[in-house]
Amino acid sequence: MTFNSYSFIFIFLPVFLLGVWGIQRFLSENERADTLMKLWLIVMSAFFFVGYGAFSICIFLLSIVWNLSFTYILCKKLRNVAFGKEGTVTAIKAVAIAGNALLLAGFKFFGGGAMPVAVSFYTFSQIMFIAELGKEIKADFNPVDYLCYILFFPKILQGPIADYKSVMGGLKDLSKKKLKAEDFIYGIMLFSMGLAKKVLLAQVLGKAVDFGYGGVTTMSALDAILVAVSYSFQLYFDFSGYCDMAEGICRMIGMELTRNFDAPYTSENIAEFWDRWHISLTKFFTRYVYIPLGGSRKGISRTYINILIVFLVSGIWHGNGLNFVMWGMMHGVLMVLLRIFRAATHAKDESEKDLAKTKNVMALGFRHAINTALTFIYVTAAWVFFRAKDISEALTLLGKIVSIDAWRGLHISIKYAECFMMDEIWYMFKITPIPRWSKSNYICMWIILIFSAIMIFGGNTARKIAEKSAAFICKKEDASRVGSLAVSMFYGVLFVWGVLSLGGVSTFLYVNF
Amino acid sequence: MSKRNAKNFIFSFCAVVLVLLFFVSAIVIYVDPFFHFHAPLQGFPYIVDNQLSQNPGMAERMDYDSCIIGSSMTVNFHTDDFGELMGLNTLKLSYSGAYPRDDYNILSIVFDKNTPARKKNPVKAVFLGLDIPTMTAATDEIKYELPMYLYDKNPINDVKYLWNKDVILEYILKPVIQKKGTNLSEVYASWWTEDYYNIQYVMHGYEAPEAVVDEMDADLLIPQTKENLETNILPFIKNNPDTVFYFFFPPYSILYWNNVLTENHFEATMKQYEFAANELLKYDNVRLFYFQNMEETVTDLNNYADYTHYNPRINRYMTECFADGTHEVRSIEEFRDELQKMRRIIAEFDFEELLSAEY
Numbered sequence: 036m037t038f039n040s041y042s043f044i045f046i047f048l049p050v051f052l053l054g055v056w057g058i059q060r061f062l063s064e065n066e067r068a069d070t071l072m073k074l075w076l077i078v079m080s081a082f083f084f085v086g087y088g089a090f091s092i093c094i095f096l097l098s099i100v101w102n103l104s105f106t107y108i109l110c111k112k113l114r115n116v117a118f119g120k121e122g123t124v125t126a127i128k129a130v131a132i133a134g135n136a137l138l139l140a141g142f143k144f145f146g147g148g149a150m151p152v153a154v155s156f157y158t159f160s161q162i163m164f165i166a167e168l169g170k171e172i173k174a175d176f177n178p179v180d181y182l183c184y185i186l187f188f189p190k191i192l193q194g195p196i197a198d199y200k201s202v203m204g205g206l207k208d209l210s211k212k213k214l215k216a217e218d219f220i221y222g223i224m225l226f227s228m229g230l231a232k233k234v235l236l237a238q239v240l241g242k243a244v245d246f247g248y249g250g251v252t253t254m255s256a257l258d259a260i261l262v263a264v265s266y267s268f269q270l271y272f273d274f275s276g277y278c279d280m281a282e283g284i285c286r287m288i289g290m291e292l293t294r295n296f297d298a299p300y301t302s303e304n305i306a307e308f309w310d311r312w313h314i315s316l317t318k319f320f321t322r323y324v325y326i327p328l329g330g331s332r333k334g335i336s337r338t339y340i341n342i343l344i345v346f347l348v349s350g351i352w353h354g355n356g357l358n359f360v361m362w363g364m365m366h367g368v369l370m371v372l373l374r375i376f377r378a379a380t381h382a383k384d385e386s387e388k389d390l391a392k393t394k395n396v397m398a399l400g401f402r403h404a405i406n407t408a409l410t411f412i413y414v415t416a417a418w419v420f421f422r423a424k425d426i427s428e429a430l431t432l433l434g435k436i437v438s439i440d441a442w443r444g445l446h447i448s449i450k451y452a453e454c455f456m457m458d459e460i461w462y463m464f465k466i467t468p469i470p471r472w473s474k475s476n477y478i479c480m481w482i483i484l485i486f487s488a489i490m491i492f493g494g495n496t497a498r499k500i501a502e503k504s505a506a507f508i509c510k511k512e513d514a515s516r517v518g519s520l521a522v523s524m525f526y527g528v529l530f531v532w533g534v535l536s537l538g539g540v541s542t543f544l545y546v547n548f
Numbered sequence: 549m550s551k552r553n554a555k556n557f558i559f560s561f562c563a564v565v566l567v568l569l570f571f572v573s574a575i576v577i578y579v580d581p582f583f584h585f586h587a588p589l590q591g592f593p594y595i596v597d598n599q600l601s602q603n604p605g606m607a608e609r610m611d612y613d614s615c616i617i618g619s620s621m622t623v624n625f626h627t628d629d630f631g632e633l634m635g636l637n638t639l640k641l642s643y644s645g646a647y648p649r650d651d652y653n654i655l656s657i658v659f660d661k662n663t664p665a666r667k668k669n670p671v672k673a674v675f676l677g678l679d680i681p682t683m684t685a686a687t688d689e690i691k692y693e694l695p696m697y698l699y700d701k702n703p704i705n706d707v708k709y710l711w712n713k714d715v716i717l718e719y720i721l722k723p724v725i726q727k728k729g730t731n732l733s734e735v736y737a738s739w740w741t742e743d744y745y746n747i748q749y750v751m752h753g754y755e756a757p758e759a760v761v762d763e764m765d766a767d768l769l770i771p772q773t774k775e776n777l778e779t780n781i782l783p784f785i786k787n788n789p790d791t792v793f794y795f796f797f798p799p800y801s802i803l804y805w806n807n808v809l810t811e812n813h814f815e816a817t818m819k820q821y822e823f824a825a826n827e828l829l830k831y832d833n834v835r836l837f838y839f840q841n842m843e844e845t846v847t848d849l850n851n852y853a854d855y856t857h858y859n860p861r862i863n864r865y866m867t868e869c870f871a872d873g874t875h876e877v878r879s880i881e882e883f884r885d886e887l888q889k890m891r892r893i894i895a896e897f898d899f900e901e902l903l904s905a906e907y
Contacts, residue, residue, distance in 0.1 A: 041707050216554030223561060458717035462725070508557045516556070523557045527564025535572065535713040 036086050037192065038226075038280040039234050041537055043083075048284065051079045055288045058210050068210035073183045076206070080186035087152040094151035098138060099185060102161045105131035106168060106181060113174035124169065131165045143355050152192070155352065159196045159319055160185055166323060172199050189281040193274065195295035195315035205290035212289040217509040222287030224501035227526045229279030230533035232497065235457075236487060237273035238536065240265045243454035243480075248422065251431045256442040258451055259435035261484070266422050267415040268487045271300065274313070279497045294498070300414070300491045303406035305369045308414060320345045339374065343367040358420045358429055365417040407492070447477065455480035459532075573710040581719035583609045584698055584709060587664065593729030595719055599736060603641045604698050607657040612639035613669045615658055617651050618677030620644040620738060621798035624860040625675075625867060628733040633871040636673060640735050645691040647682050652780035653690070653699070659788055674784075675794045675870065680820055683773040687780060737860070738853075745859045747849040751907040754803055754855055757811050764813035769820040777827050785831045794870050795828050796837035797821065799862060802847050803855035805894045806903070814894075818887055825883040836877045837869060841890040847897060 036043050054075050062068045085092065105127065112124050139158040142150050164184065168174055184202050247254065247262030254262065275296040285292040299312035309317045325345045331338040343364070350363020416433060423429035456479050464475065504522055580586055581594055583605030588594055596602050607615070614636040616622045622642045630638035641658070643650045657663065658671060697705040709715060723729060743749075785793050808817050828834045839862075845851055851859050869875045877883045 041705075041711070045707070216551060216558070220554055220557055223558075458713070462717060462721055509554050519553055519556055520560055523560035524564055527561050527568065530561075531565055531568040531572075532713075534569070535711050535716065538708045538712055 036083050038277065038284070039230060039533075039537055041534075044534065044537075047079070047083065052287055054079065055209070056214055059212055059214060059289075063211045069208070070179060072210040073179050073206065076188075077179070077182045077186055080183075080188040080191065083188040084152075084186070084191060090149070091152040091154075094138070094142075094154060095157065098135070098154075098157060098161060099182070101134050101138075102131065102165060102185075103178060103181060105134075105165060107176050109165070109168050110174045110176040113169040128165055128168070132162050135161045135165070139352075143351070156194050156196060157185060157191060159316075160190075162323060163196070163198050163319065167199060189284045189292060193277045193281075194313070195278060195281075195293045196319050197293040197315060198318075201291075201293050205285065205292065209288065209290060215289060217505055218286045218289050220508055221501050221505040222283045222285070223530075224283070224504050224526050225279050225286065225497055226283030227530040227533065228497040228501060229276040229281075229283060231529050232272040232276030232279065234533050234536040236483070236490075237269050237276060239455055239457055239483060240269035240272065240487065243451060244269055244422065246451055246454045248424075248428070248432075251423075251428055251435075254432070254435055254448065254451075255446040256436050256438065257445060257447045259432050261447065261451065261480075263415050263419050263432065263436075265484070267300070267411070267418050268484075268491060270418060270421075271296075271491060272487070275497070282498070283501075296496070297498075298491075298494055298496050300411050301407055301494050302410050303403060304373055304410055305366060305413070306373055308410055309366070309370075316349070320349055324348055335378070339371045342370050342374070346370065353421065356425065358423055358426050361426055361429070362417050362420040365413075365420065369413060447480075449476055452476045452480040455483050457483070569711060572716060575720060576710045576712075576715055579720050580605075581715060581723075582698055582709065584706070587611070593723040593727055595723045596730040596732065596735050599641075599643050600692060601695050601698055603643065603654055604657055606639060607641055607654055608660070608663040608665055610639055610665060611668060612637050612665065614638045614671065614673035614675070616640045616642060616675045616677075617646075617654060617658075618642055618675075619646040619679050619682070620857060621677040621679060622675070623736040623738050624858075624863045626733045626860070626864070629864055629867040630675075630870075633867055634673075637669075638673075638675070640732070642736050643691065644736070644738075646679075647685040647689050647691050648776040648780035649685070649688055649690050651676065652784075653694070655784050657699075659784060659791075671788065671791045673792045673794060675796070676781075677798050678795050678824065680773075680797065680817065680824060683776045683820065683824065684769055685772075685776065687776055738857070742859075744853040745850060748907045750801070750803070750849045750852050750854055751902075751905075756903070757807050759810050760812040762812065764811075764816040766815040766819050769813070769816050770823050773820050773823055774827070777824060782827065782831075785828075785834060789833050791833060793828075793831070793834045794837065795834060796866060796870075797840050798856070799839040799842050799846050799858060799866075800856040801849055801852045801858070802894070802897055802899075802902070803849070803852075805897075806899050807855070809894070809899075818891070821887060822880070822883065825877065826880045829877070829880055829883070835870075836883070837866070837875045838877050838883065838886045839866060839869070839875055841886055841893055842875075843893050847893065849902075 036047060038044075055072070058068060058072050058075060062071060065071070084095065109124060109127055109131070112127060135158050139154060142154055164172065164181065180203060183206065184199050187202055187206075190197055190202070244262060244266045247258065247265070251259075278295040282292045282294070293315050295314050297311040297314065299308055302308035302311055325341055328341040328344060329337055330341060333341075346363040346367030347360065348363075349366070350359045350361070353359050353362070419432050420426065420429040423432065453476055456476065460479050460482060464478070504526070508519055508522060577585055579589065579592060582598075582601050587609045596606070614630065616625050616627070616630075616638060619642065622640070623644060625640060627638040627640055630636045641654050643654065655674070658665075658674070660666060695708070697708040784791075805814075808814050825836060825838075828836055840846065845858070845862060851862065853859075866875075877886055
């Protein structure tokens with residue numbers, strides 16, 4: 036099951052919410068209310084996952100049994116371990132973590148394309164759990180809490196790779212919470228926007244990207260640029276849209292979920308980008324790869340090597356192939372260069388101070404725009420390696436952008452533009468003279484790309500918009516009836532539009548026989 | 549915090565969602581472009597172009613007494629020809645690329661006695677193009693994933709049809725705007741202009757398969773063919789003795805036979821044809837037609853759009869044959885003679901000249 040499915044939205048989610056609210060409303064005084072709530076979350080999370088088939092379920096079960104067994108052993112050891120004898124615990128943890136890493140690596144490199152659903156995400160959660168046992172996580176063997184953390188369905192498929200403390204902290208006393216209208220409204224708004232980002236924007240951009248990557252050798256320079264940019268947009272809308280939905284669901288029951296995206300393409304440099312893109316993954320790598328390697332404590336050269344290792348591991352985690360290594364290395368190298376530049380010039384602090392002194396808003400804005408644009412261009416170029424089937428295809432696409440021949444005629448393929456032809460926009464055109472223009476196919480494309488760019492670079496994330504909207508509804512005593520109605524109409528229409536876009540009509544490409 | 553505002557928002561949001569979804573559902577149910585709930589509305593210009601989604605509804609609810617079943621080899625028939633030549637009211641229910649299981653799925657609906665279509669008319673005739681290469685598929689293999697919400701009886705998953713942007717925009721709004729529905733006689737027709745049919749076009753698109761050194765065992769294809777016939781085809785013949793089943797082997801071009809020779813399964817294929825024909829000829833309600841040895845047609849690639857797909861003129865000719873019995877095979881001995889003729893055509897044809905020429 037995925038969030039963007041009829042069965043999730045109209046059956047699973049209402050049942051789940053009713054269960055949670057029911058416990059909060061009628062059983063909050065019961066001393067076992069907390070356990071009941073956790074069991075409800077576990078049962079619903081299991082239902083959520085069960086549709087992914089026997090293979091994925093078996094691997095997940097294997098992972099759970101492995102980690103639960105080690106948790107049991109570790110809890111026993113940790114309770115009895117004598118001071119100075121922590122070596123045994125560390126060794127057990129190392130074995131447990133190695134088992135997790137092997138499971139993931141096995142499927143990544145030897146799985147022959149058969150990847151169990153969500154294995155990357157829950158493996159990282161398992162590693163975090165084992166690593167923190169006895170530190171941030173109390174060494175009490177508690178299978179209910181463990182299962183609740185590992186299975187928790189809002190994060191299971193695409194993250195965030197939330198740590199135990201944040202998930203269980205959010206769930207603490209959930210049974211005693213009363214449903215807050217503001218939380219629920221915020222949840223609805225964020226879920227609706229996430230759904231729209233995923234099934235409206237990401238879907239149409241994805242169609243164009245698939246078309247582009249289907250004919251890299253024949254594309255013009257402009258095609259290549261648009262395909263690369265479309266992929267950057269698609270990835271953001273798809274991934275952050277899903278995370279918005281996850282966060283929306285959590286807020287509907289009154290809990291916070293770790294934030295995973297924060298307007299990443301508005302970053303001024305690569306370090307800031309990784310503070311804003313897939314935030315939970317960055318934290319994971321920092322905590323469990325970078326710091327154990329020595330972080331920045333072992334000298335400048337080791338720091339740079341450690342950074343490169345982190346991004347190498349990140350590349351390998353994201354996919355099997357040299358193109359993913361290349362993607363990781365592009366980020367790693369720029370990160371190192373940024374460090375070198377900063378170390379050499381103290382550029383960040385000094386220049387910021389200078390600009391602040393001048394209070395020159397124009398200069399600040401200009402610098403921000405240039406830095407943001409350059410960072411986006413670099414990240415987009417790296418995404419080309421991420422999306423291409425191999426390095427050669429990525430280089431072909433990037434080569435088109437710098438090839439003089441490919442710039443001749445400033446041509447954008449009409450077939451590429453047609454991929455953006457959203458029926459709903461096209462039918463609106465029908466009442467205007469636009470369809471009669473020879474270039475009308477391009478108008479849809481530009482509308483969608485420009486709208487996407489405004490959403491991405493405008494700095495207004497779905498989270499911020501939902502916060503403002505919810506505040507407008509809930510906090511303003513004088514919110515006019517018309518204004519309030521307009522907001523609910525907007526979200527209602529957006530939600531229905533998303534729902535209507537969940538499924539298409541099955542079609543097929545013709546193949547002989 | 550204004551609780552009243554919050555309540556108003558939740559109430560208005562739910563109202564907007566419910567009203568919109570109700571409105572959309574009502575429109576889809578009323579027009580029903582996939583004929584899932586009722587027969588077509590009089591005068592609505594339905595667009596019919598989606599075999600996977602629209603065939604089941606058409607088979608259940610349209611007014612017809614005969615149907616065309618099969619792969620893309622059947623899409624260029626004009627059902628009006630069947631009316632003109634045989635007095636039949638025929639419905640085309642082709643699935644491009646159909647496997648035997650696809651035929652089974654749609655025939656199950658066609659012969660379902662509880663459908664409105666069957667309550668109106670019995671099935672007088674079924675015209676079924678038999679693609680022998682597909683008979684080695686698994687008996688439950690289908691070419692494309694079916695939108696099951698249109699095939700099963702589960703009303704809950706109908707939301708995928710009711711709340712579907714494509715249905716609303718492509719199959720309700722678009723026909724309202726363009727005011728021109730599909731002519732069901734020509735529905736699903738492909739390669740509709742004469743320009744597609746010439747040897748240059750065919751040869752440019754043709755890619756010979758990899759040569760196979762070892763010849764296939766002559767009996768290798770028989771077990772799966774038998775299983776497919778017994779599971780997916782023969783039950784309908786047995787259970788519907790009043791329906792005449794017109795089976796035909798489509799006239800693929802000579803290039804198809806080049807593939808068979810290159811892949812080194814010629815004898816196995818010949819035996820497969822003979823086996824299938826023998827099985828079908830056991831039934832009195834089967835009429836079998838062999839068109840593959842129409843020498844002038846199959847050796848002239850100007851009649852084709854690719855190595856198998858023929859000009860609609862040939863579909864018209866085949867319809868005439870169904871009506872007057874030309875090319876009909878009445879016994880296994882006659883069928884063996886036809887295969888003998890096919891062998892001669894293949895043996896005498898100069899493949900080398902065809903494949904080495906410039907196009």
